[in-house]
Amino acid sequence: MTSTDSYASARETTEGRVFTVTGGDWDEVLGSGGDPIADERIVVNMGPQHPSTHGVLRLILELEGETVTEARTVVGYLHTGIEKNLEFRNWTQGTTFVTRMDYLSPMFNEAGYCFAVEKLLGIEDSVPSRAQTIRILMMELNRISSHLVWLATTGMELGALSMMIYGFREREYILDIFELASGLRMNHAYIRPGGLAQDLPDEAVTKIREFLSWMPARIDSYEDLLSGSPIWQARTQGVAVLDVQGCLALGVTGPVLRAAGLPWDLRRTMPYAGYEKYDFDVVTSTDADVWGRYQVRVNEMRQSLRIVQQAMDRLEPGPVMVEDRKIAWPAQLALGADGLGNSLGHVAKIMGQSMESLIHHFKLVTEGFRVPPGQVYVPVESPRGELGVHAVSDGGTRPFRVHYREPSFINLQALPALAEGGLLADVIAGGASLDPVMGGCDR
Amino acid sequence: MTQNPVPASAEPEGAYLGAPAQYPPSSPSQRGIFGEQGSGDTSGFGGLVRRRPALPETPRPYGGYFDEVVDALEAAFPAFADAIERVVVDRGELTLHITPGRIAQVCQLLRDDPALRFELCSSVSGVDYLGADPRRLHAVYQLTSMTYRRRIRLEAAVTAEDPHLPSVTSVYPTADWQEREAYDMFGIIFDGHPNLTRILMPDDWEGFPQRKDYPLGGVPVEYKGAEIPPPDQRRSYQ
Numbered sequence: 001m002t003s004t005d006s007y008a009s010a011r012e013t014t015e016g017r018v019f020t021v022t023g024g025d026w027d028e029v030l031g032s033g034g035d036p037i038a039d040e041r042i043v044v045n046m047g048p049q050h051p052s053t054h055g056v057l058r059l060i061l062e063l064e065g066e067t068v069t070e071a072r073t074v075v076g077y078l079h080t081g082i083e084k085n086l087e088f089r090n091w092t093q094g095t096t097f098v099t100r101m102d103y104l105s106p107m108f109n110e111a112g113y114c115f116a117v118e119k120l121l122g123i124e125d126s127v128p129s130r131a132q133t134i135r136i137l138m139m140e141l142n143r144i145s146s147h148l149v150w151l152a153t154t155g156m157e158l159g160a161l162s163m164m165i166y167g168f169r170e171r172e173y174i175l176d177i178f179e180l181a182s183g184l185r186m187n188h189a190y191i192r193p194g195g196l197a198q199d200l201p202d203e204a205v206t207k208i209r210e211f212l213s214w215m216p217a218r219i220d221s222y223e224d225l226l227s228g229s230p231i232w233q234a235r236t237q238g239v240a241v242l243d244v245q246g247c248l249a250l251g252v253t254g255p256v257l258r259a260a261g262l263p264w265d266l267r268r269t270m271p272y273a274g275y276e277k278y279d280f281d282v283v284t285s286t287d288a289d290v291w292g293r294y295q296v297r298v299n300e301m302r303q304s305l306r307i308v309q310q311a312m313d314r315l316e317p318g319p320v321m322v323e324d325r326k327i328a329w330p331a332q333l334a335l336g337a338d339g340l341g342n343s344l345g346h347v348a349k350i351m352g353q354s355m356e357s358l359i360h361h362f363k364l365v366t367e368g369f370r371v372p373p374g375q376v377y378v379p380v381e382s383p384r385g386e387l388g389v390h391a392v393s394d395g396g397t398r399p400f401r402v403h404y405r406e407p408s409f410i411n412l413q414a415l416p417a418l419a420e421g422g423l424l425a426d427v428i429a430g431g432a433s434l435d436p437v438m439g440g441c442d443r
Numbered sequence: 444m445t446q447n448p449v450p451a452s453a454e455p456e457g458a459y460l461g462a463p464a465q466y467p468p469s470s471p472s473q474r475g476i477f478g479e480q481g482s483g484d485t486s487g488f489g490g491l492v493r494r495r496p497a498l499p500e501t502p503r504p505y506g507g508y509f510d511e512v513v514d515a516l517e518a519a520f521p522a523f524a525d526a527i528e529r530v531v532v533d534r535g536e537l538t539l540h541i542t543p544g545r546i547a548q549v550c551q552l553l554r555d556d557p558a559l560r561f562e563l564c565s566s567v568s569g570v571d572y573l574g575a576d577p578r579r580l581h582a583v584y585q586l587t588s589m590t591y592r593r594r595i596r597l598e599a600a601v602t603a604e605d606p607h608l609p610s611v612t613s614v615y616p617t618a619d620w621q622e623r624e625a626y627d628m629f630g631i632i633f634d635g636h637p638n639l640t641r642i643l644m645p646d647d648w649e650g651f652p653q654r655k656d657y658p659l660g661g662v663p664v665e666y667k668g669a670e671i672p673p674p675d676q677r678r679s680y681q
Contacts, residue, residue, distance in 0.1 A: 075620075075642060075643070076641075076642055076643040076644065076645075079643040079644065081652065081659075083653065084652055084653055084659060085659065085674070087659075088659050088674040088675050088677075089674065119534055120534070122534070248562050248563055248589075249615070249616045249617065250616055250617050251563060251564060251565070251615070251616075251617025251618075252617075253563075262589075264589060269589075269592055270592060270594075374533045374534055375533070375536075375538075375570075375583075375596075376534055376536060377536065377565075377566065377585045377594070377596060379565065379594075386565060388565055388566050388585060390566060390568050390583060390585065392570055394575070400570075401570045401571070401653075403566070403568035403569075403570075403583075405565055405566035405568075405585070409620060409624075410617060410620070410621070412620075413616075413617060413619060413620050442643055443643075
């Protein structure tokens with residue numbers, strides 16, 4: 001002990017014992033009484049603002065050295081009361097709210113909501129086939145863009161920084177397609193009860209075909225970039241294992257469940273919106289670790305491309321909104337020089353030619369349509385798992401109650417099971433492999 | 444000639460304020476304060492009929508696999524008649540209304556019985572049927588059988604004064620956060636839950652936001668000289 005050195009001596013303070021080390025004397029200090037913090041539990045707050053928590057997620061980790069002995073998850077920082085707000089808007093306005101929940105998969109939020117409203121109305125079978133095909137097209141493009149963000153952010157967190165740039169680059173292309181169709185990169189409100197806000201423009205069709213031509217090679221290049229990397233393998237293989245029993249007990253669905261070996265994909269097991277007519281494989285893995293989830297998501301992107309291709313082949317001209325004029329939104333938007341906006345033809349008609357059209361437009365837009373009383377639960381397979389919409393109607397023009405079974409919310413419950421007993425660094429990999437989106441989790 | 448400016452703070456005359464706290468009291472006629480009858484007026488100013496969700500009951504046969512599920516549950520559960528209050532089949536979905544105290548037992552059987560096998564609890568949520576049901580708070584459970592590819596819904600109703608339900612977390616650990624959310628939003632207390640605290644709202648929040656008598660809140664917004672009231676105070680069409 002350097003007790004003779006008055007500048008570097010150990011001394012007792014009110015805060016505890018203070019050691020001063022000046023270099024080269026570390027062994028001396030530790031040798032004197034062992035590691036002073038060896039038997040101390042450290043509680044670390046990770047987040048809520050942390051680059052690897054995918055939004056505002058707070059983890060309270062109890063550490064013993066680098067080993068996590070206990071993990072607690074705190075959510076709710078992004079709670080926006082969307083479900084409550086829905087009860088004060090009419091059924092059609094609801095799509096503009098739900099699209100903002102899980103901001104990486106807005107099409108699924110909208111589709112789930114619209115399927116629920118259509119089931120309550122009893123009009124599922126009268127939705128035009130073109131609308132259903134475009135919905136599937138949009139959902140699968142969205143699945144690819146969501147998985148791309150997962151790959152990009154997870155790559156970044158595990159040290160593959162280039163993956164982040166490539167993932168976001170390709171996602172941006174898909175968002176451009178969405179922008180051509182709906183006018184917005186995100187928060188589209190494109191899928192509406194009864195059909196779509198407007199038809200898919202020809203430019204978007206061209207752009208999707210272009211996307212299909214180069215995307216398969218890009219997915220191969222991501223695998224070339226990551227799969228062979230020893231760092232990527234070491235950070236993912238055997239990390240954050242959760243088997244099928246664990247997944248089912250904790251309610252985990254989606255790629256995490258399929259990576260554990262159970263081929264449970266609602267598109268195949270409980271088909272909706274015409275998915276039974278599409279030819280695709282349910283991708284599984286038996287690794288049940290982060291590597292398996294990575295494999296499943298990458299291969300799911302390939303399957304989604306197959307579905308997009310088939311949907312493109314099925315696109316036939318036709319209406320994109322139900323026949324029933326009491327439900328169908330009267331106005332279609334039009335693409336102008338400055339983006340999507342009011343259809344001037346429609347405005348000219350209701351303001352200049354047809355009083356009845358004006359009354360109809362006014363009534364439907366301000367008042368909305370009534371939905372017969374009852375309740376439904378409609379699940380769809382979102383990129384993160386089962387996205388369920390529980391909608392209750394009291395017969396009025398507004399939802400009585402809409403609840404989202406958000407896969408991010410449910411899957412995050414598995415984080416302690418993935419993290420406890422592992423290393424601190426694997427909390428990042430394990431948490432990222434659940435693909436939580438806090439906008440959806442907290443709603 | 445000078446134009447009269449639009450009075451910004453005046454409330455729209457005769458408008459029905461749509462806040463749930465301001466819903467007309469539950470009356471047999473379920474009509475609002477203006478008492479307009481049969482005029483066919485849909486402007487929102489007149490025909491203020493409060494539509495209340497009906498509480499129907501479906502007789503047997505239920506159709507599809509619903510009969511099999513109910514039969515299997517009846518065979519496996521000695522206290523079936525005591526536990527099942529009503530059975531509703533609507534829009535191709537089966538709802539079993541369960542006596543509140545029995546919900547955990549029923550879930551246990553639904554999960555474990557070889558003829559039922561509802562392995563996954565998809566969702567737990569709350570619904571507040573204020574005015575329509577004296578036991579206004581309903582906990583709604585969506586169960587999924589992966590073995591048989593079936594779905595059913597369980598519903599248990601409690602009063603706001605005694606909102607106690609047994610927790611199903613011992614059967615379905617996934618119900619943990621969902622019950623916490625139902626507690627947070629509706630004040631339903633799940634007895635036996637390991638850690639029933641608020642999850643989405645701050646810990647010190649008062650009240651249960653998703654209840655129908657909890658206002659949405661909001662501020663009026665001025666737009667081109669006129670004042671637009673907050674969403675829960677705008678005219679609503681019933």
